[in-house]
Amino acid sequence: MLNREQRSRLLQIARDSIAAAFAKQTLDLDDEAFDEDLRRPAGAFVTLTIRGDLRGCIGSIAPVAPLFRAVANGALNAAFRDPRFPPLRKDEFERTEIEISVMGPIEIVNDVNEIVAGRDGLIVSRGRNAGLLLPQVASEYGWDRDTFLGQTCRKAGLPSDAWRLPDCRIERFAAEVFSEQTTE
Numbered sequence: 001m002l003n004r005e006q007r008s009r010l011l012q013i014a015r016d017s018i019a020a021a022f023a024k025q026t027l028d029l030d031d032e033a034f035d036e037d038l039r040r041p042a043g044a045f046v047t048l049t050i051r052g053d054l055r056g057c058i059g060s061i062a063p064v065a066p067l068f069r070a071v072a073n074g075a076l077n078a079a080f081r082d083p084r085f086p087p088l089r090k091d092e093f094e095r096t097e098i099e100i101s102v103m104g105p106i107e108i109v110n111d112v113n114e115i116v117a118g119r120d121g122l123i124v125s126r127g128r129n130a131g132l133l134l135p136q137v138a139s140e141y142g143w144d145r146d147t148f149l150g151q152t153c154r155k156a157g158l159p160s161d162a163w164r165l166p167d168c169r170i171e172r173f174a175a176e177v178f179s180e181q182t183t184e
Contacts, residue, residue, distance in 0.1 A: 014075035043103030046074035056082035104174035131156030
């Protein structure tokens with residue numbers, strides 16, 4: 001678990017990364033300026049909303065970069081490269097709220113009854129199709145486990161009942177989620 005100061009620092013990195021891009025600059029991040037927790041490799045997603053409406057969400061599942069860099073990259077990608085949305089405009093930036101989800105370990109689900117909607121994030125894959133929904137999505141929409149599984153299938157471009165097929169892979173993960181409104 002990250003402490004309040006670490007969470008605040010990551011949220012500031014996300015906001016500063018986007019601000020730097022608007023200024024046609026790159027945020028200078030020195031590894032030595034961060035503590036061990038923020039330098040450890042971790043997957044992270046950055047979610048951008050405006051008045052509660054999704055405006056971008058991109059991240060990394062796997063721990064391929066130090067956490068502070070994963071957040072900086074996720075923020076830039078969510079703001080400017082989420083294919084579901086046009087790039088964030090400068091006039092939208094002040095109204096944009098940032099949420100960060102730090103990924104926990106990913107584990108295969110052998111029994112869907114182990115899944116807890118609101119606690120677990122899901123990854124559903126079959127063939128070339130894969131979809132991921134963060135844990136908080138089920139809570140935000142009031143979904144039960146079966147609905148969450150179905151929606152994750154839809155995100156993967158699969159029929160909503162594909163999770164029942166024997167060749168469908170289901171994985172779950174926990175995430176530490178915090179935003180500019182809730183850094184506790």
